[in-house]
Amino acid sequence: MSNKVLMKGAEALAEGAIQAGCRYYFGYPITPQNETPEYMSRRLPEVGGRFVQAESEVASINMVYGAACAGVRVMTSSSSPGISLMQEGISYISGSDVPCVIMNAMRGGPGLGNIAPAQADYFQAVKGGGNGDYKRIVLAPSSIQEGVDLFIDAFELADKYRMVVMVIVDGLIGQMMEPVEFKTRVDVSTLKTPEWATVGRHGRDHANIITSLTLDAPGLEQWNLKLQAKYAQVELAESRIEEYQMDDADYAIIAYGTMARIAKTTVRIARAQGIKLGLLRPITVWPFPAKQIQAYIGKLKGTLTVELAYRQLFEDVQLTLCDKMPLGWYGRGGGIVPGPQEILTAFEEQFGKGR
Amino acid sequence: MAEQMKVIYERPKSWANKVTHYCPGCTHGVAHRLIAELVDEMDLLDKTIGVWPVGCSVLGYDYFDFDSVEAAHGRAPAMATGIKVTNPDNFVFTYQGDGDLASIGMAEIVHAAARGWPITAIFINNGNYGMTGGQMAPTTLLGQKTTTSPLGRTPQDNGFPIRVAEMLAQLDGPAYIARVSLDSPVNIRKAKSAMRKAFNAQIRGIGFSLVECLSTCPTNWRLTPVESMERVRKEVMPYFPLGEFKVVEGVL
Numbered sequence: 001m002s003n004k005v006l007m008k009g010a011e012a013l014a015e016g017a018i019q020a021g022c023r024y025y026f027g028y029p030i031t032p033q034n035e036t037p038e039y040m041s042r043r044l045p046e047v048g049g050r051f052v053q054a055e056s057e058v059a060s061i062n063m064v065y066g067a068a069c070a071g072v073r074v075m076t077s078s079s080s081p082g083i084s085l086m087q088e089g090i091s092y093i094s095g096s097d098v099p100c101v102i103m104n105a106m107r108g109g110p111g112l113g114n115i116a117p118a119q120a121d122y123f124q125a126v127k128g129g130g131n132g133d134y135k136r137i138v139l140a141p142s143s144i145q146e147g148v149d150l151f152i153d154a155f156e157l158a159d160k161y162r163m164v165v166m167v168i169v170d171g172l173i174g175q176m177m178e179p180v181e182f183k184t185r186v187d188v189s190t191l192k193t194p195e196w197a198t199v200g201r202h203g204r205d206h207a208n209i210i211t212s213l214t215l216d217a218p219g220l221e222q223w224n225l226k227l228q229a230k231y232a233q234v235e236l237a238e239s240r241i242e243e244y245q246m247d248d249a250d251y252a253i254i255a256y257g258t259m260a261r262i263a264k265t266t267v268r269i270a271r272a273q274g275i276k277l278g279l280l281r282p283i284t285v286w287p288f289p290a291k292q293i294q295a296y297i298g299k300l301k302g303t304l305t306v307e308l309a310y311r312q313l314f315e316d317v318q319l320t321l322c323d324k325m326p327l328g329w330y331g332r333g334g335g336i337v338p339g340p341q342e343i344l345t346a347f348e349e350q351f352g353k354g355r
Numbered sequence: 356m357a358e359q360m361k362v363i364y365e366r367p368k369s370w371a372n373k374v375t376h377y378c379p380g381c382t383h384g385v386a387h388r389l390i391a392e393l394v395d396e397m398d399l400l401d402k403t404i405g406v407w408p409v410g411c412s413v414l415g416y417d418y419f420d421f422d423s424v425e426a427a428h429g430r431a432p433a434m435a436t437g438i439k440v441t442n443p444d445n446f447v448f449t450y451q452g453d454g455d456l457a458s459i460g461m462a463e464i465v466h467a468a469a470r471g472w473p474i475t476a477i478f479i480n481n482g483n484y485g486m487t488g489g490q491m492a493p494t495t496l497l498g499q500k501t502t503t504s505p506l507g508r509t510p511q512d513n514g515f516p517i518r519v520a521e522m523l524a525q526l527d528g529p530a531y532i533a534r535v536s537l538d539s540p541v542n543i544r545k546a547k548s549a550m551r552k553a554f555n556a557q558i559r560g561i562g563f564s565l566v567e568c569l570s571t572c573p574t575n576w577r578l579t580p581v582e583s584m585e586r587v588r589k590e591v592m593p594y595f596p597l598g599e600f601k602v603v604e605g606v607l
Binding site: 024026050052054055056058059060062063064065066067068069070072074088089092096198199200201202203207208209210211212213215 | 371400401402403404406407413414416417419420421422423424425426427430433434435436437438439440441442445446462463465466
């Protein structure tokens with residue numbers, strides 16, 4: 001018998017985080033993800049956790065920072081303008097080597113923009129946002145079930161590498177309902193307090209200090225080199241991609257999240273018309289699955305990058321494939337979501353009938 | 356002879372036995388010392404987490420033997436909230452200057468006070484941004500010259516100094532709010548007594564507590580240490596009166 005339950009995305013993802021052992025959530029209301037904090041406020045007390053509504057996203061992320069220093073599984077969620085406010089805290093958390101998970105339900109921008117689905121925070125998520133040389137692991141589910149499953153990985157990866165892990169979705173995934181199954185349940189009693197955590201000495205023979213400050217330049221350079229070595233290790237070990245209908249593909253769409261989900265239908269329509277089209281769907285957008293995509297050099301006649309943004313994902317595709325094949329691009333912004341046929345039309349405009 | 360000698364003054368056990376980087380005549384060292392003495396006397400070393408600010412005391416964590424974290428500018432109360440929530444039995448304090456607490460971090464301190472959760476803020480009011488070279492702070496007095504109010508602070512250009520203790524005492528959340536001064540032995544003893552009450556307000560789970568400490572900044576005030584102490588008494592205290600502004604029942 002299936003254990004599937006029908007749930008709204010923003011709530012299912014929250015439950016996914018709880019199943020992953022998250023017991024602390026700090027957040028501030030912003031559409032389109034309010035069901036996540038609302039759900040957390042109901043659910044966390046039931047499992048011995050705490051929900052705190054902060055006075056701002058600036059406060060949210062710094063509360064997350066504090067809880068992360070105590071070595072617990074902690075998260076916040078927000079949407080684009082709120083995530084912008086968190087960039088300072090994300091930089092500090094990254095510079096302090098403490099783990100946490102952040103979910104961004106991306107919406108149309110810039111500025112206040114709108115609340116419709118978008119992927120225009122790609123650069124902010126994968127390239128930077130806050131000050132300094134740091135990286136986050138960025139996971140991009142394209143269904144509610146995948147999001148729920150990825151939350152387990154998000155917390156595991158955050159703890160393993162002592163890094164910020166960001167889960168990027170959009171209002172579409174947040175607001176739709178799908179059947180989901182919670183397959184893994186982390187027993188929080190098995191989670192040990194890390195030896196670096198600032199939880200009071202309680203007999204420990206030294207004080208633990210967590211800081212992102214290193215005043216002497218050679219010392220800070222060494223610290224940066226350590227971070228870079230960690231990021232290199234993550235790039236080697238953790239990049240993920242879904243390869244859909246790629247065995248005999250002449251062409252591939254490259255897309256992630258909501259856009260990839262729609263592009264799958266494009267692939268099916270194209271295949272029915274005799275076009276050998278496949279889909280390369282990065283599941284981690286950082287680390288970017290460059291190696292997996294480069295494996296198709298010499299096999300593909302071209303790729304079409306499709307995104308809800310203007311040439312952001314495309315820039316990583318360009319860095320990955322350079323001039324090894326024709327690189328097409330199609331994107332919509334401001335919260336407009338193209339349908340499968342629109343993507344196929346864009347493909348045909350750039351690659352003809354694909355034969 | 357030795358057995359008759361009684362120790363009347365020593366290095367607090369929670370002090371990390373390091374020389375501080377503070378300027379001569381600065382009262383950060385005094386405030387630090389009081390915290391260390393109270394942590395010892397109240398047996399808090401094992402359960403204390405200090406949350407340090409951005410400002411002159413950014414390296415405060417180097418001087419104590421308890422766990423510490425270094426917050427972003429103004430965010431110490433939010434960070435302390437996250438720490439306290441995960442381990443409510445721990446003793447969590449923030450140490451913040453006037454730029455940190457009363458300017459960039461005003462939202463965080465007001466909401467921490469309004470939530471009323473038992474954390475403690477030690478607030479150092481020296482009327483300017485010390486570390487960055489003496490710029491105007493929210494607590495800079497009218498007429499006071501700083502590097503960004505070179506002709507003296509005016510209400511027209513710069514608005515008015517903020518009395519943080521009085522303002523936060525209007526909220527229902529705080530259990531204990533006081534302003535003390537670190538200018539003289541008698542006031543330092545009173546400061547320690549206020550800090551003890553603030554610490555107790557947290558330990559007894561009563562609520563949020565804050566002690567505002569009138570402090571000196573001889574380097575940026577362009578005064579000697581002695582002149583700085585006199586300035587606190589003559590110019591600062593009239594605008595920032597000492598006293599307890601909120602003491603709820605149960606605070607000892």
